[in-house]
Amino acid sequence: MAKELKELTSRAENYSQWYQDLVIKADLAENSAVRGCMVIKPYGYAIWEKMQRALDDMFKETGHVNAYFPLLIPKSFLSKEADHVEGFAKECAVVTHYRLKNAPDGSGVVVDPAAKLEEELIIRPTSETIIWNTYRNWIQSYRDLPILINQWANVMRWEMRTRLFLRTAEFLWQEGHTAHATREEAEEETKKMQSVYARFAEEWMAMPVIKGVKSESERFAGAVDTYTIEAMMQDGKALQSGTSHFLGQNFGKAFDVTFVDKEGKTDYAWATSWGASTRLIGALIMTHSDDNGLVLPPKLAPIQVVIVPIYRSLEQLAEISKKVDGIVTKLKALGISVKYDDADNRKPGWKFAEYELKGVPVRLAMGGRDLENNTVEVMRRDTLVKETVTADGIEEYVKFLLEDIQKNIFQKAYDFRSTRIVTVDTYDEFKEKIEEGLFILAHWDGTVETEERVKEETKATIRCIPLESDKTPGVDMVTGKPSACRVLYARAY
Amino acid sequence: MAKELKELTSRAENYSQWYQDLVIKADLAENSAVRGCMVIKPYGYAIWEKMQRALDDMFKETGHVNAYFPLLIPKSFLSKEADHVEGFAKECAVVTHYRLKNAPDGSGVVVDPAAKLEEELIIRPTSETIIWNTYRNWIQSYRDLPILINQWANVMRWEMRTRLFLRTAEFLWQEGHTAHATREEAEEETKKMQSVYARFAEEWMAMPVIKGVKSESERFAGAVDTYTIEAMMQDGKALQSGTSHFLGQNFGKAFDVTFVDKEGKTDYAWATSWGASTRLIGALIMTHSDDNGLVLPPKLAPIQVVIVPIYRSLEQLAEISKKVDGIVTKLKALGISVKYDDADNRKPGWKFAEYELKGVPVRLAMGGRDLENNTVEVMRRDTLVKETVTADGIEEYVKFLLEDIQKNIFQKAYDFRSTRIVTVDTYDEFKEKIEEGLFILAHWDGTVETEERVKEETKATIRCIPLESDKTPGVDMVTGKPSACRVLYARAY
Numbered sequence: 001m002a003k004e005l006k007e008l009t010s011r012a013e014n015y016s017q018w019y020q021d022l023v024i025k026a027d028l029a030e031n032s033a034v035r036g037c038m039v040i041k042p043y044g045y046a047i048w049e050k051m052q053r054a055l056d057d058m059f060k061e062t063g064h065v066n067a068y069f070p071l072l073i074p075k076s077f078l079s080k081e082a083d084h085v086e087g088f089a090k091e092c093a094v095v096t097h098y099r100l101k102n103a104p105d106g107s108g109v110v111v112d113p114a115a116k117l118e119e120e121l122i123i124r125p126t127s128e129t130i131i132w133n134t135y136r137n138w139i140q141s142y143r144d145l146p147i148l149i150n151q152w153a154n155v156m157r158w159e160m161r162t163r164l165f166l167r168t169a170e171f172l173w174q175e176g177h178t179a180h181a182t183r184e185e186a187e188e189e190t191k192k193m194q195s196v197y198a199r200f201a202e203e204w205m206a207m208p209v210i211k212g213v214k215s216e217s218e219r220f221a222g223a224v225d226t227y228t229i230e231a232m233m234q235d236g237k238a239l240q241s242g243t244s245h246f247l248g249q250n251f252g253k254a255f256d257v258t259f260v261d262k263e264g265k266t267d268y269a270w271a272t273s274w275g276a277s278t279r280l281i282g283a284l285i286m287t288h289s290d291d292n293g294l295v296l297p298p299k300l301a302p303i304q305v306v307i308v309p310i311y312r313s314l315e316q317l318a319e320i321s322k323k324v325d326g327i328v329t330k331l332k333a334l335g336i337s338v339k340y341d342d343a344d345n346r347k348p349g350w351k352f353a354e355y356e357l358k359g360v361p362v363r364l365a366m367g368g369r370d371l372e373n374n375t376v377e378v379m380r381r382d383t384l385v386k387e388t389v390t391a392d393g394i395e396e397y398v399k400f401l402l403e404d405i406q407k408n409i410f411q412k413a414y415d416f417r418s419t420r421i422v423t424v425d426t427y428d429e430f431k432e433k434i435e436e437g438l439f440i441l442a443h444w445d446g447t448v449e450t451e452e453r454v455k456e457e458t459k460a461t462i463r464c465i466p467l468e469s470d471k472t473p474g475v476d477m478v479t480g481k482p483s484a485c486r487v488l489y490a491r492a493y
Numbered sequence: 494m495a496k497e498l499k500e501l502t503s504r505a506e507n508y509s510q511w512y513q514d515l516v517i518k519a520d521l522a523e524n525s526a527v528r529g530c531m532v533i534k535p536y537g538y539a540i541w542e543k544m545q546r547a548l549d550d551m552f553k554e555t556g557h558v559n560a561y562f563p564l565l566i567p568k569s570f571l572s573k574e575a576d577h578v579e580g581f582a583k584e585c586a587v588v589t590h591y592r593l594k595n596a597p598d599g600s601g602v603v604v605d606p607a608a609k610l611e612e613e614l615i616i617r618p619t620s621e622t623i624i625w626n627t628y629r630n631w632i633q634s635y636r637d638l639p640i641l642i643n644q645w646a647n648v649m650r651w652e653m654r655t656r657l658f659l660r661t662a663e664f665l666w667q668e669g670h671t672a673h674a675t676r677e678e679a680e681e682e683t684k685k686m687q688s689v690y691a692r693f694a695e696e697w698m699a700m701p702v703i704k705g706v707k708s709e710s711e712r713f714a715g716a717v718d719t720y721t722i723e724a725m726m727q728d729g730k731a732l733q734s735g736t737s738h739f740l741g742q743n744f745g746k747a748f749d750v751t752f753v754d755k756e757g758k759t760d761y762a763w764a765t766s767w768g769a770s771t772r773l774i775g776a777l778i779m780t781h782s783d784d785n786g787l788v789l790p791p792k793l794a795p796i797q798v799v800i801v802p803i804y805r806s807l808e809q810l811a812e813i814s815k816k817v818d819g820i821v822t823k824l825k826a827l828g829i830s831v832k833y834d835d836a837d838n839r840k841p842g843w844k845f846a847e848y849e850l851k852g853v854p855v856r857l858a859m860g861g862r863d864l865e866n867n868t869v870e871v872m873r874r875d876t877l878v879k880e881t882v883t884a885d886g887i888e889e890y891v892k893f894l895l896e897d898i899q900k901n902i903f904q905k906a907y908d909f910r911s912t913r914i915v916t917v918d919t920y921d922e923f924k925e926k927i928e929e930g931l932f933i934l935a936h937w938d939g940t941v942e943t944e945e946r947v948k949e950e951t952k953a954t955i956r957c958i959p960l961e962s963d964k965t966p967g968v969d970m971v972t973g974k975p976s977a978c979r980v981l982y983a984r985a986y
Binding site: 034038040041042045048065070073077092099108109143 | 588665
């Protein structure tokens with residue numbers, strides 16, 4: 001076994017350490033010299049690029065276009081929407097000066113006090129304020145609506161406790177900001193984008209999600225309703241994986257964005273915003289990976305197939321390489337990304353461990369006997385099952401395997417989650433089950449007080465009110481008060 | 494004539510105002526509420542996305558991968574490379590605090606003095622320092638080299654006088670940062686990336702460029718050599734359109750990045766960096782556009798073909814639409830992006846002017862007579878020439894036109910430049926020619942003093958020492974001192 005494998009903490013031993021080890025050892029990301037900010041390394045960034053491409057295509061298919069708004073936001077903009085400022089002013093990076101100068105003592109550079117800004121600027125924690133301030137000039141008539149814009153950007157929230165991908169001060173994301181003439185249209189957009197996220201999670205990330213609506217206390221600051229997709233990680237914790245907010249006319253009013261409708265009546269524009277971030281990489285890791293390393297869904301794997309030659313002499317390597325060249329060409333013709341690793345400074349065993357760690361979905365190996373028999377050794381990363389198959393038509397078999405792995409890891413995650421969602425009616429049972437790392441469907445009386453009490457006593461929060469679930473009324477498990485339907489409780493990242 | 498056309502200032506009247514008008518009226522970008530920062534509107538951003546895709550593909554073809562480094566840089570990092578801090582500390586946004594709080598008088602939010610950072614952070618003006626601080630941990634042996642990384646990011650330089658795309662406080666760019674084991678390899682990389690930029694400019698932007706090396710005073714702060722591509726705008730000014738820097742061991746030494754070579758000897762790593770930005774959109778506009786609006790190279794045009802129906806009744810519109818549907822399908826099958834604008838609230842004349850303004854390369858129009866005759870009216874944006882052609886095989890003709898326009902506007906720009914590069918031997922003639930907006934090849938004695946004097950007296954700077962040019966020695970036109978070769982002088986953006 002290679003060194004890296006031995007050093008990867010097992011999930012059973014310490015789940016949190018396993019995650020941290022894996023992110024570092026699989027070369028996905030690392031902490032930077034700036035507190036709370038990460039460096040996304042090439043392998044991690046390649047996954048993000050694949051996610052971006054897929055999401056961007058889906059946004060465009062649903063009629064959206066991209067644009068770019070400023071990184072910096074005047075401090076006063078934040079205060080214009082009352083809830084928004086409460087949610088975001090507490091943890092933001094503030095630019096106060098625009099110049100450095102040489103220190104008088106020659107020790108380096110210092111802030112030039114003469115270059116103080118009249119109004120401080122905030123590094124965007126999210127862009128509703130700067131965007132709606134801009135939309136004011138773009139919107140006069142119903143003919144200017146809808147505006148369906150998305151932005152790919154970096155944002156910053158000054159988090160005190162950070163974890164690579166899951167919670168960092170700076171992160172990359174996309175944020176959609178749309179403006180509409182009617183409430184109905186904005187609500188429809190909000191739900192449509194929640195569905196886009198759910199489809200992306202399930203079809204690309206192979207990660208089953210539960211669609212729902214947030215309770216008031218978990219809503220986005222400034223939203224009327226927040227729609228979410230929630231995924232179950234292997235430790236049973238929930239991870240919010242994408243949110244879509246119906247903002248009502250809150251930002252239209254705060255930034256005075258009005259339009260004249262078909263009847264000549266003036267009204268405030270209706271808004272939505274929706275975002276997904278590099279946090280999804282954390283979700284991807286924690287959904288599928290195992291004690292050997294990453295398990296990546298083929299659709300998002302930077303390298304889908306790796307081919308490792310096993311040789312005793314340079315002559316034999318040349319023969320293998322010749323044969324492999326043909327396979328590589330055929331795989332590429334099928335649109336499959338493939339790497340032939342014939343580096344001579346590492347042994348096959350080391351390479352096997354390395355690509356397992358990095359989650360390459362399919363590994364092919366070819367040695368002297370394979371040459372003689374016209375065979376290839378194939379290993380699939382999800383099950384670690386090895387088999388020797390004929391080299392003829394291997395490209396079609398690999399294609400089948402990639403599709404099968406994509407389906408299989410989704411099903412595995414789905415089955416895992418299915419056995420870990422329970423319906424509970426008493427608070428005692430709830431407390432027991434929550435310790436086991438389960439998702440719990442329980443009745444809730446709809447009050448913030450009950451929600452807070454449960455959170456304080458069990459660390460579980462209401463993840464969402466699921467869109468698709470039994471809507472039979474009942475009584476709150478804590479207070480006994482009437483409940484309209486069951487909600488989804490879990491501990492969460 | 495539509496309103497927009499009339500309002501566009503002509504180039505002859507006021508070139509600078511023409512540019513400003515065009516950026517705004519063609520919906521490319523606008524100024525934001527934050528001084529010096531722009532909003533890139535969807536149509537402008539769509540051009541940037543096309544540029545990004547093409548450049549990114551070229552970077553990957555040449556072996557590079559993408560990654561992401563933090564937005565914020567500790568102040569002390571800037572001071573580690575002496576020239577670099579002089580170049581960049583003067584104009585940067587400084588983060589000093591990480592929290593706002595409610596103002597005691599309820600008037601909004603104020604900076605929380607308790608949340609002052611121990612060390613101030615700078616919004617990256619460029620990322621050499623944070624990246625080389627990171628590379629220190631990635632590089633131990635020659636086996637870790639080369640590192641060939643690119644980053645797509647926003648950067649910020651606190652410019653006092655800004656112009657949309659050409660000079661803004663925040664802009665989008667890519668910055669490549671590579672590390673090598675030998676000087677030769679790093680120099681080769683520097684030149685390779687200059688060639689990639691030149692190829693992109695000429696093949697995609699249809700913008701001819703001159704490749705050269707910067708004089709010492711025009712070098713990037715911290716570089717040993719800066720390689721540039723320089724383009725001529727329609728007013729005869731030069732626009733630096735991409736730079737590639739050979740950084741020697743300056744950053745290796747500043748950040749103590751050493752490696753053990755094959756012989757077991759320790760040395761500092763060799764560096765390059767190279768970047769191109771949203772400024773290229775400004776270059777694109779000023780190279781090809783005319784008094785009617787944008788002229789976009791087909792390869793970068795968000796919409797390559799627009800089709801406008803001309804109808805007298807809804808019945809006729811239905812017939813035209815049916816015919817157009819077939820054409821749209823065929824165009825799309827050829828990979829051509831096409832928009833059918835059948836909006837009923839604008840007249841054809843308005844639409845014609847609008848798409849001319851927006852630089853759509855080919856416009857098709859179809860009316861009643863076209864239906865009868867099985868014809869289409871075709872207009873190409875570069876020459877504004879209209880013709881009526883048969884509808885059979887129109888898709889192939891459009892494809893030919895797009896390729897022809899791409900070639901034609903390159904040739905036009907090339908011919909324009911050819912007539913405006915002159916060789917000059919006396920300072921008097923130089924002063925005369927520089928007023929005419931020409932590029933001037935003149936002898937230079939190699940001193941900063943002469944360069945500065947010419948700049949002060951004529952506002953012309955040495956754009957570069959061209960790579961391909963007459964290398965016959967001569968005498969400096971100003972001082973009469975010996976000169977190794979002619980350099981390229983021009984006024985510049």
